[in-house]
Amino acid sequence: MVSGEGSNLQALIDASQQGRVYAKLSAVFSNKASAFGLERAQSAGIPAHALDVKSYADRAAFDAALADAIDAYNPDLVVLAGYMRVLDAKFVQRFAGRMLNIHPSLLPKYPGLHTHRQAIENQDETHGTSVHFVTEQLDGGPVILQAKVPVFSDDTEQDLIERVQTQEHSIYPLVISWFVDGRLQLKKGQAFLDGNPLPQQGYAAD
Secondary structure (H helix, E strand, C coil): CECCCCHHHHHHHHHHHCCCCCCCCCCEEECCCCCHHHHHHHHCCCCEEECCHHHCCCHHHHHHHHHHHHHCCCCCCEEECCCCCCCCHHHHHHCCCCEEEEECCCCCCCCCCCHHHHHHHCCCCEEEEEEEECCCCCCCCCEEEEEEEECCCCCCHHHHHHHHHHHHHHHHHHHHHHHHCCCEEEECCEEEECCEECCCCCECCC
């Protein structure tokens, strides 16, 4: 699921084509017909779909239609790759335990938007990205893996975005490979890898 550029989607397409993730990308969905991620999908021969929010009575109706469209592909895993709408509780419950997101901060720090700007404004020395299971709490599901990057005094927001994205493109395919290989599960609200519970900051936090 994408809303924009789709650079993480491209990283997943590349990982699948190179055999680093033994999974087929069945379809890509977006809430924006203009999302470049849809073009990336089409170029890779992946069915691409855009649903127009304005065509539905309310958020719940849109999310229900989106869930039905996704379910038509019978996916083992739903991957949020820059999907910029908050999903309602019914959607999250429908795909509970098989939906992942990547968020550009070291969760639980900076949930929501403008994470890079906040890191610079707060003069953080480190910033990063987190892959987590999706729950009903916004950016609050159990963290699976994080990657840290330095923040330099002269960094612009774009500098930090690019540095973080480099890490995202590495760790997201890795976590997805754990899931498709049966190594990663969500059990009773906690992430488990190889049968072992992961700590709050995920695998090998430090």
